[in-house]
Amino acid sequence: MIGAQPNWAKLVTQGRAKAHGIPWTVKESEALQKGYTADEVRAGIMSEKAREEQGDRDVANKEQVIKEAKKLGISFDEGAATVGDLNVEIQKVKKEKAAKAEAKKIADAEKKNKKGKDNK
Amino acid sequence: MPITTNDFPALTDDLQEIFNEGAKRKISENMGFKVFEVLDTDRRTFDHLVLHGVSGIQEVTPGQDLPSITTEEGDTITWTQRYFGAVANVTKAMRKFDLHEQIDDVARTLVDDAFDKVDQSFADYLSQGASASHVDVYGKTISTVGPDGLQLFHALHTNPITGNTYTNIISDGTNDNPKLTREAIVYQRSLGKLMKDPNGIIRPVNYDLLIVSPGDEDLAERLIGSEFLPGSANNDKNPLYKKMKIIVWPRLAAAADGTDTSAYWYLADSTGVKKTLKSKFAERPTLDPPDVVYRSKNWGFSCDFFYTNGIGYQQYIAQSDATEA
Numbered sequence: 001m002i003g004a005q006p007n008w009a010k011l012v013t014q015g016r017a018k019a020h021g022i023p024w025t026v027k028e029s030e031a032l033q034k035g036y037t038a039d040e041v042r043a044g045i046m047s048e049k050a051r052e053e054q055g056d057r058d059v060a061n062k063e064q065v066i067k068e069a070k071k072l073g074i075s076f077d078e079g080a081a082t083v084g085d086l087n088v089e090i091q092k093v094k095k096e097k098a099a100k101a102e103a104k105k106i107a108d109a110e111k112k113n114k115k116g117k118d119n120k
Numbered sequence: 121m122p123i124t125t126n127d128f129p130a131l132t133d134d135l136q137e138i139f140n141e142g143a144k145r146k147i148s149e150n151m152g153f154k155v156f157e158v159l160d161t162d163r164r165t166f167d168h169l170v171l172h173g174v175s176g177i178q179e180v181t182p183g184q185d186l187p188s189i190t191t192e193e194g195d196t197i198t199w200t201q202r203y204f205g206a207v208a209n210v211t212k213a214m215r216k217f218d219l220h221e222q223i224d225d226v227a228r229t230l231v232d233d234a235f236d237k238v239d240q241s242f243a244d245y246l247s248q249g250a251s252a253s254h255v256d257v258y259g260k261t262i263s264t265v266g267p268d269g270l271q272l273f274h275a276l277h278t279n280p281i282t283g284n285t286y287t288n289i290i291s292d293g294t295n296d297n298p299k300l301t302r303e304a305i306v307y308q309r310s311l312g313k314l315m316k317d318p319n320g321i322i323r324p325v326n327y328d329l330l331i332v333s334p335g336d337e338d339l340a341e342r343l344i345g346s347e348f349l350p351g352s353a354n355n356d357k358n359p360l361y362k363k364m365k366i367i368v369w370p371r372l373a374a375a376a377d378g379t380d381t382s383a384y385w386y387l388a389d390s391t392g393v394k395k396t397l398k399s400k401f402a403e404r405p406t407l408d409p410p411d412v413v414y415r416s417k418n419w420g421f422s423c424d425f426f427y428t429n430g431i432g433y434q435q436y437i438a439q440s441d442a443t444e445a
Contacts, residue, residue, distance in 0.1 A: 001253060003262035004430050006197040006269050016278045017269040023252045024269075029276040033285065 018042060065090070072097075128419070131210065131223075132409040135421055138227040139407035146235035151369035152242025155331065156429070157394035158401065166199045166400050170267040170433045172279040175319045193281055195267035197430065201402045204237075204258065205424025206230060208407075212417035227407065230423050234405040238427070243371035245397060245429055246331070247381035249273045249439055257376035266431035272396075273439040279318040286315060290387060290440035297440045300336050300385045302343050305360065308387050308438060315435060325435055327387035330366050333373040335382045340366045365390065383442040392436030402426035 001021065011017035015038030018024050024032065024041070031046035032038065045051050065086045066078060072093045076086065147153055176189035208226040213219070240257040245264060248254035249272035253263050265271055268278050275287040275296070289296045291311065292304035305327075312325035332340045342350055344364045349356045373382040388396075405425040 001261055001263045002200070002202070003253070004197055004199055004265055005263070006195060006265060006267050008269065010280070011195075011269040014280055016280070021263070023265055023271065026275060029270075029274070029278075029285075033276055 127215075128409070131215070131419070132421075135210075135223070135227045136407050138224055139231045139423070142228050142231035143235060143405065146232065146239075150235060150239035150242075151331075151367055151371070152239040152399075154367060155246075155329075155369075155388065155393060156242050156397040156399045158399045160404070161400040161402055163400075164201050164402065166201075166428065166430070168197050168199065168267070168398070168430065168432055170195050170197070170395075172281065172318045172433070175281070195280060197267040197432075199398075199400065199428040199430040201400070201426045201428050202258075203424065203426050204234075205422060206233065207420040207422045209418040209420050215419075227421065230407070230421075231405070234423050234425065238405075240371050240376050241429060242397070242399065243369060244375050245272065245431065246386060246437075246439065247372050247375045247379070247384055248377075250441065254375065255377045264431065266434050268434070270434075272431050272434055272437070274434070277434055281318045284316070284318050284320075286435060288434055288438040290385075290438045295444045297443045297445055299383075299442045299444065300332065300339055300343070300440070302349075302360070304440065305330065305343065305364075305387065312387070312389070312438075325389045325392060327389055327438065328364050329386075329388040329390045329393065330364055331372070331386040331388060332366065332368055333382045333384070334368055334370050335373065336385055337366075337368045340368070340385075381441075384439060385442065386437055386439050388437040392433075395432050396434055396436040398430045398432055400428050400430070 006017075008017055008020040012020060015032070016024075018028065019042070027046065028041050031041050036046060036051075040046075040051065040054075043054070045054050062083050065083050066081075069076060069081075069086050069090055072090060074086070074089050074093060076089070171189075171194035175193070176187055178187050180186055208230045210223050210226065214222050214226075237257045244254060244256055248264065252265050252271045253261055256262050266277075270277055273288055275289050276285040277288065278285055287296075290298065290304060290308045292298035292301065293307045298304040309327045312327045315323055315325045317323045330340055330344055344358075344360050344366055346358050347361050349358050372384060372386075373380075375381055403424070403426040405423055408422050408424070410420045410422070
C-alpha cells in the first residue's frame with residue numbers, strides 16, 4: 001500500500017503495532033491497555049476466558065510434548081523442562097535420527113553396489 | 121488568434137495567466153491550505169521525526185556533562201512523493217476559429233481539477249481519519265497512519281517511552297463522538313489544556329479552531345460567533361466568543377469515495393495543527409507548454425506536480441463523528 005510508512009519494525013518490537021503494516025484496531029488497543037500482552041492480543045486473546053482456554057491448550061500441549069520426548073528417549077526433569085526447551089530437544093533428536101537414517105541408507109546402497117560388482 | 125507555431129508564445133502567456141489567476145483563487149478558497157502545513161521539499165522520500173516530549177532537561181552541576189536527548193524518545197515516519205498530472209489539448213480548430221472561450225475553459229478546468237483534488241486529498245485525511253487507510257481522490261488505497269502506527273483519530277495513541285496514552289476523539293464528558301454542542305466544545309477544550317506528554321508534563325493543546333462542513337455552519341456560528349449565549353436565562357456572555365475561529369470546509373461533507381461525513385466536526389489547535397497535518401510539495405502545480413507540436417496539431421499544455429500528505433503528532437486535532445458512541 002502506498003502512503004505513510006512509520007517505522008513498523010520498531011513499532012512491532014515495542015508491541016505498538018500488530019504486524020508490519022498492520023496497526024492495532026481500537027478493540028485490540030483497549031485489550032493492551034487492560035494488561036494483555038502484545039503476543040496474547042496477536043493470538044486473539046482479549047478476555048480472561050480466552051486467556052484461560054489458551055492456558056488449558058498450553059497444558060494439553062505440554063502433556064503431548066512430554067509424551068513425545070519420552071518416546072524419543074530424551075531424559076529430562078518434568079517439573080523444570082519448559083515446552084520450548086523440550087521442543088528444541090525433540091527437534092535436535094529428530095534431526096540426529098534423520099541424519100543417522102540417511103547415513104545408513106547411503107551405506108546400505110554402497111554395500112549393495114559393491115556386492116553387485118563382486119558377483120560380476 | 122494564434123494558429124502557427126510563431127503564435128505559440130502568445131497563447132502560452134495567455135494560458136499561463138489564466139492558470140496563475142485560477143491557482144491564486146483556489147489557494148485562497150481551499151481550506152486545506154489553511155489547515156495543513158504546506159511546504160516545499162527537494163526530497164523524494166521525506167523522513168519526519170516526532171518527539172512526544174523528552175525527559176532531557178535536568179538540573180546539572182556546573183562542569184557536569186549535560187544530559188542528552190535522543191531520537192529514541194520519538195517516532196519516525198516516511199512519506200514518499202507521488203506524481204500527478206494531465207494535459208489540456210488546444211486543438212487546431214479551437215485556434216483557427218478563435219474559440220477563445222473553449223481554450224480559456226480548458227485551462228480553467230485543468231487548474232480547478234488540480235487544486236480541487238489536492239484540497240479533497242487534504243479533507244479526506246480528516247473525514248477518513250478514523251481509518252488506517254482510505255481510497256483517495258485519485259482512486260488509490262493509501263495508508264494514512266501516523267508515526268505511532270495508528271490512524272489520525274484514535275482513543276489510545278501510544279508513545280515509545282511509557283505506557284501512557286492519549287485520545288483525540290472528542291468527548292462531552294459522557295459520550296465519545298458527541299454531536300456538535302457548546303458543552304462538548306467546552307469539555308474538549310478543558311481536556312486539551314490538560315494534555316500531558318509521555319513524561320507527565322502538561323503540554324496544553326489550545327483547541328481554538330472549530331472545523332465543520334457546511335451543514336453545521338449555522339450552528340457553529342451560533343455557538344462560537346455569538347457574543348451572548350442564545351437561550352440562556354439572563355442572556356449570559358458567551359465565553360467562547362472571540363476565543364475560537366470557525367473554518368467551514370465544504371469538502372468535509374463527503375469523502376472522495378462518497379462516504380457521507382457531513383455530521384463530523386473537528387477541534388484543532390490553530391498553531392499546533394501544522395505539526396499534525398503536513399503536505400510536502402516537491403513541485404507545485406504549474407502549466408507547462410509542450411516541447412513539440414504534435415502531428416495532431418493539438419497543442420498539449422501539461423499540468424503536473426509532485427506532492428505527498430502525511431500525519432505528524434496527532435494530538436493537535438480531535439474529531440467527533442457525531443454518533444455518540
